[in-house]
Every structure is written in C-alpha cells, then in structure tokens.
Amino acid sequence: MDGLRKDAARNRARIVEAAGDLAARGEPLAFNTVARIAGVGVGTVYRHFTAIEELEEALVWERFDDLDRILRDTGPAELERVLTAHFTLLTEDALFEKVTERPEPALEQTVTKRTALIGRLSELMGRAREHGDLRADIDAQGVLLLVCGLAHAARSAGVAADSPEARILLRVAFDGLRVP
Known part of the structure; x- marks a missing residue:
C-alpha cells in the first residue's frame, strides 16, 4: 500500500490475508480473531x-x-454476460454482496470503485438502448438492485449461480429488461 513503511505494509497484508481466510470459510470477522x-x-x-x-x-x-475489467471489454450486445458475471460474484461471495448493498461505504476507495462500476454500467446500458436492446425506464442503479436481489434470493435458497434454476431467474430478469 502506498505510503506505508515496509513492516506496516507487511502487517496490513497479513491482516487482509487472515481476514480473507476467515471470510472464505464463512466465519465472522472480528478484530481479535483476525x-x-x-x-x-x-x-x-x-x-x-x-x-x-x-x-x-x-x-x-x-x-x-x-x-x-469485464465492463471495459464489453459491447452493448453483451449486457447479459456482464450481469450474469455480477450475479455469479454476488452469489458466490456473501461478503461482496454485503458490501455492495451497503448504503454508505466506510472507505472512500469503495465509494470510488462503486461509482466507477455504476458509471461503466450506465455507459453500457446507454449503448444497449441505442441498439434497441434495452428498455429506457430503468437505470444502472435499478439494474444493480435487481441483480443484488436475485443473488441474495438465490444464495438464501441454496441455488448455485450456474444452476438451471439460476439461469431461469436470470432469463426472467433479462426478458424484463428488454424493450417490450
């Protein structure tokens, strides 16, 4: 991390690694344990x-x-691929969903990353609208809420991101996003 002494940077990396291991095992994060x-x-x-x-x-x-990275390398016809990737990340990583749904992030870097994500998705959606592939009455924030809600429901029900059930949920959502 920029600006940290080597030992402080090493300690921070060890802290993040330990917390990541706990989160990967589904264990609650507590500073004493970390x-x-x-x-x-x-x-x-x-x-x-x-x-x-x-x-x-x-x-x-x-x-x-x-x-x-996915959004940067995506054309307007690939909106479903982007949203499927987002759904998969949210479904497979409960902590990512928790941070994503947080109304006010704790760190400025998180605000920056989330704002950039919404901006890139807005651009992609604008290009999809120009091609006639996307309805005009939903914005990027609304689409993200929809994807987060689907991912939360799928994970809560034990539905895997790549399962037939998940594909049906996504298909219904995608069909609803298309121009009627």
Whole structure:
C-alpha cells in the first residue's frame, strides 16, 4: 500500500490475508480473531482498519476490479454476460454482496470503485438502448438492485449461480429488461 513503511505494509497484508481466510470459510470477522491469525496485536489491526466495515470493504475491492475489467471489454450486445458475471460474484461471495448493498461505504476507495462500476454500467446500458436492446425506464442503479436481489434470493435458497434454476431467474430478469 502506498505510503506505508515496509513492516506496516507487511502487517496490513497479513491482516487482509487472515481476514480473507476467515471470510472464505464463512466465519465472522472480528478484530481479535483476525489479529491472532495474522500474528499481530489487535492494536495493529485497528491502526489499519478503524471498523470491521473497512476491513470487509478492503477484502472485496478485487471483485469491483473484476467487474470493471469485464465492463471495459464489453459491447452493448453483451449486457447479459456482464450481469450474469455480477450475479455469479454476488452469489458466490456473501461478503461482496454485503458490501455492495451497503448504503454508505466506510472507505472512500469503495465509494470510488462503486461509482466507477455504476458509471461503466450506465455507459453500457446507454449503448444497449441505442441498439434497441434495452428498455429506457430503468437505470444502472435499478439494474444493480435487481441483480443484488436475485443473488441474495438465490444464495438464501441454496441455488448455485450456474444452476438451471439460476439461469431461469436470470432469463426472467433479462426478458424484463428488454424493450417490450
């Protein structure tokens, strides 16, 4: 991380790695547990992250970056592919969904990443509208709410992102986004 001493950067990386391991196992994040696993004092964790929400957000920045890369390399005819990828990330990563649905992110970098994601999706949707592939009465924020809701419902029901049930849910949503 820019501006950190080498030892501080190393500690931060260990903290993020430990928290990522806990999150991957579906265990709750707690600073004391993260500190113990990372081999640092809890004060060190607090120096890097003042609240658990900050740590959660740092853990999912890569997901935002993944979506950004997909959006950058996508044409208007591929909106379904983008939304399917987003649905999959949200379904497979409960922490990403939790951060995505958070009304007010804890970190400015999360705000920046989310704003960029919405902006790129808006651009893609605009191009899809120009091609006549997308209805005009929904914006990027609305589409993201729809995808988040579907992903939450699928995960809550134990429906895998790549299952026939998930494909049907997505198909109904995509059909609803098309020009009538």
